[in-house]
Amino acid sequence: MTNRTLWRRVAGNWELYVLLLPTLIYFAIFHYIPMYGLQIAFKNYLPAKGFAGSVWVGFKHFQQFLDSYMFWNILWNTVWLSLYELATFPIPIIMALLLNQLNSNKFKRFVQTVTFAPHFISTVVLVGMLYLFLSPRTGLINRFIEAMGFKAIHFIAEPSWFKSIYVWSGVWQNAGWGMIIYLAALTSIHPELHEAAVVDGANKLKRIWHVDFPGILPTVIILLILNVGNLMSLGFEKAYLLQNSLNASSSEIIQTYVYKQGLAGGKFSYAAAIGLFNSLVNFILLIVVNTIARRMKQASVW
Amino acid sequence: MSRRTLSDRWFDGLNVAFFSLTLVVIIYPLYFVLISSFSDPDAINGGRVWLWPVDMTWNGYRGIFEDSTIWRGYGNSLIYASLGSLISTALTITGGYALSRKDLVGRSPIMLLILFTMFFQGGMIPTYILVKNLGFLDTVWAMIIPGAISVYQLIIVRTFFQQTIPDELLEAAMMDGCNNMKFFFQIVLPLSTPIVAVIILLNAVSQWNSYFQALIYLKSDELQPLQIILRRILVQNQTTVGSMDWQTAEEMLERAELIKYGVVIVASLPMLILYPFLQKYFVKGIMLGSVKG
Numbered sequence: 001m002t003n004r005t006l007w008r009r010v011a012g013n014w015e016l017y018v019l020l021l022p023t024l025i026y027f028a029i030f031h032y033i034p035m036y037g038l039q040i041a042f043k044n045y046l047p048a049k050g051f052a053g054s055v056w057v058g059f060k061h062f063q064q065f066l067d068s069y070m071f072w073n074i075l076w077n078t079v080w081l082s083l084y085e086l087a088t089f090p091i092p093i094i095m096a097l098l099l100n101q102l103n104s105n106k107f108k109r110f111v112q113t114v115t116f117a118p119h120f121i122s123t124v125v126l127v128g129m130l131y132l133f134l135s136p137r138t139g140l141i142n143r144f145i146e147a148m149g150f151k152a153i154h155f156i157a158e159p160s161w162f163k164s165i166y167v168w169s170g171v172w173q174n175a176g177w178g179m180i181i182y183l184a185a186l187t188s189i190h191p192e193l194h195e196a197a198v199v200d201g202a203n204k205l206k207r208i209w210h211v212d213f214p215g216i217l218p219t220v221i222i223l224l225i226l227n228v229g230n231l232m233s234l235g236f237e238k239a240y241l242l243q244n245s246l247n248a249s250s251s252e253i254i255q256t257y258v259y260k261q262g263l264a265g266g267k268f269s270y271a272a273a274i275g276l277f278n279s280l281v282n283f284i285l286l287i288v289v290n291t292i293a294r295r296m297k298q299a300s301v302w
Numbered sequence: 303m304s305r306r307t308l309s310d311r312w313f314d315g316l317n318v319a320f321f322s323l324t325l326v327v328i329i330y331p332l333y334f335v336l337i338s339s340f341s342d343p344d345a346i347n348g349g350r351v352w353l354w355p356v357d358m359t360w361n362g363y364r365g366i367f368e369d370s371t372i373w374r375g376y377g378n379s380l381i382y383a384s385l386g387s388l389i390s391t392a393l394t395i396t397g398g399y400a401l402s403r404k405d406l407v408g409r410s411p412i413m414l415l416i417l418f419t420m421f422f423q424g425g426m427i428p429t430y431i432l433v434k435n436l437g438f439l440d441t442v443w444a445m446i447i448p449g450a451i452s453v454y455q456l457i458i459v460r461t462f463f464q465q466t467i468p469d470e471l472l473e474a475a476m477m478d479g480c481n482n483m484k485f486f487f488q489i490v491l492p493l494s495t496p497i498v499a500v501i502i503l504l505n506a507v508s509q510w511n512s513y514f515q516a517l518i519y520l521k522s523d524e525l526q527p528l529q530i531i532l533r534r535i536l537v538q539n540q541t542t543v544g545s546m547d548w549q550t551a552e553e554m555l556e557r558a559e560l561i562k563y564g565v566v567i568v569a570s571l572p573m574l575i576l577y578p579f580l581q582k583y584f585v586k587g588i589m590l591g592s593v594k595g
Contacts, residue, residue, distance in 0.1 A: 010407045015482035016400045020412075023397025026451050027416055033432050034424020040431075051431075095324075098317050111321050114328055116581055120573045122511035124529045125566050128536025129335060132562055138347045140334060147349070172328065180588050203309045229421065236426075237514050241537055255426075262427045263518055275425035283422055 041273035054269075061273035070257070077163075078253040078278075081239075082231045084167045089227055091171055092178030093220060097208050099179065100186045112183075115176020127241040130169055131156060156242070159250035166242060166251075181223065182216050189215040225293055225300065229286030232278050254278045339363070339563035343556035346563075362560035366568055369561075374524065375531035376568075379510055382527055386446040387505035393451050394501050395494070398459025399486055402467070420453045426518075433519060444519035445509075445527070455501055458590045462497040463490070465590075500587040503580055510572060528569055535565055 010017070036051060041061060043054040065071060095115075102108045118126075133140045134155040142152040155161045189212060197207045236255040243251040254274060262271025294300040306314070338346050342357035350356050366372055400406060401413060423429075429448065438444040467490055475485050491498075513529035520526060534540040539558070573580070 006407065013405060013482060016403055016406050019396040019486065020400035022393050023451060026393060027419060030448050031419040031423065034428035037428030037431060038424050040428065098320065101317060103314060111325065113581060114325055117577065118328060120507060120580060121570060122529055124513050124532045124536065125569055128532060128562065128566060129331060131536060133331065138559065143349045180585055184589050203307055204313045258426055263430060268427050268431065272425065272427040275427055279422055279425060286421055
């Protein structure tokens with residue numbers, strides 16, 4: 001294509017570029033400028049000098065983070081919590097496979113309506129409910145524990161409970177919602193496959209295992225890749241809300257630490273370096289997992 | 303299907319039991335908050351509230367009504383949610399449409415640049431500095447502009463247009479002397495009300511529920527959205543019940559507890575009202591998003 005015809009094709013559709021322009025400007029400003037700004041991770045950022053004008057210091061901030069006495073604790077918490085959360089990945093899959101086998105459509109729809117609902121509760125309200133239910137003096141759960149003859153547990157203040165509270169409240173809130181995509185994938189499985197399996201004498205459990213599960217496997221793998229690629233980007237919001245000085249040894253994760261150091265503590269460069277460290281780990285994980293999936297001739301994100 | 307085997311009957315029985323239990327686990331906490339918000343705090347703390355409100359009282363809701371910060375937060379959140387979803391939807395629909403057109407020169411590299419931001423971001427600190435330099439700190443704009451477009455929504459919109467607007471329609475319109483703008487506004491938009499609804503709702507809900515942006519960008523009390531106020535009441539235990547005739551510390555404490563239950567209900571009310579639409583359109587959105595484009 002010559003330059004001239006290319007230009008004509010652009011000019012002929014100039015209105016499309018007008019429609020696209022706000023979006024392009026948005027991504028340039030709010031995504032690519034912050035990426036450009038990441039250079040402060042290698043600099044001593046001074047607001048007066050800006051991103052470009054600040055002085056280079058190389059890997060000083062990374063070194064400082066690696067050397068800080070908090071490092072191993074924070075990394076351990078982040079990795080542990082991420083893996084714990086990833087371990088609940090099969091729950092929506094199993095639920096979708098089971099829901100799909102319910103005989104009554106009415107019951108099926110009712111279950112969906114109810115299990116989707118918690119997804120729309122805000123993080124603040126969810127954590128507020130956790131505080132109410134887990135309160136050692138008045139909380140529903142502790143009253144139950146006491147009624148059974150055990151001692152009340154101060155869940156929110158106990159470091160060992162933080163990760164379980166974080167992960168299982170997430171399951172409560174999102175497992176139902178997570179089913180949607182698998183339910184959609186299940187509808188695309190041909191009914192003849194099931195009919196044939198029935199003729200062969202396969203019971204429901206066998207059909208789930210040999211027909212349904214292989215049918216949704218590509219979807220499962222794509223979501224697994226995306227999940228692993230986001231492994232370390234835990235929600236800042238919930239961790240920060242559930243955090244207090246008593247459980248900090250278990251609840252301080254990279255995201256909350258970046259916020260405290262950078263925005264609350266004013267150490268912009270140091271915090272940006274920690275954030276970059278985290279993003280890079282995620283990015284590498286994503287590429288590795290995607291490559292493995294591709295090698296194994298399974299689905300891949302790209 | 304013909305007769306069920308014994309193993310399938312076992313399976314079905316257990317399956318129904320499992321989902322019944324799931325229903326209880328999800329509904330009961332929400333129901334408990336609802337009945338507690340009407341119950342006497344003594345009864346809640348004494349473990350006497352299980353299935354219905356005990357010693358009915360409206361004190362919690364009276365306290366919420368008297369608390370002007372809650373109402374200001376409510377008002378602010380309504381403003382952010384409506385303004386935010388308006389701007390986000392306008393940007394996402396126009397951008398998504400342009401990107402759905404096969405004859406857009408440079409479509410693939412642009413899409414690649416946009417998709418890349420899904421997997422790698424500048425992060426909290428550079429974004430904060432940017433927002434600060436733009437002069438958005440402590441303004442409405444900090445709540446709305448930095449997160450205005452989500453890549454995920456852009457993909458949904460693009461997929462929708464690719465699937466619903468056939469190329470022939472464009473060709474026919476062009477033959478009749480229609481230009482791109484006219485085609486978009488007079489033919490495409492009227493055909494896309496479902497996707498517009500999806501995008502409006504997605505943005506309204508995420509604005510209503512978000513507190514992170516307010517936490518880092520807003521300082522003034524007058525600008526705080528409901529979620530920040532909720533955080534003070536529910537998580538930080540700050541309640542502004544100074545007035546009225548609840549004098550003793552014990553009573554104040556009990557009232558604060560009651561307000562917590564009530565405020566969960568009040569804050570979730572808009573979601574509750576919208577829920578039938580949310581369920582329908584959100585599911586639709588997820589389905590569109592899951593098509594690989």
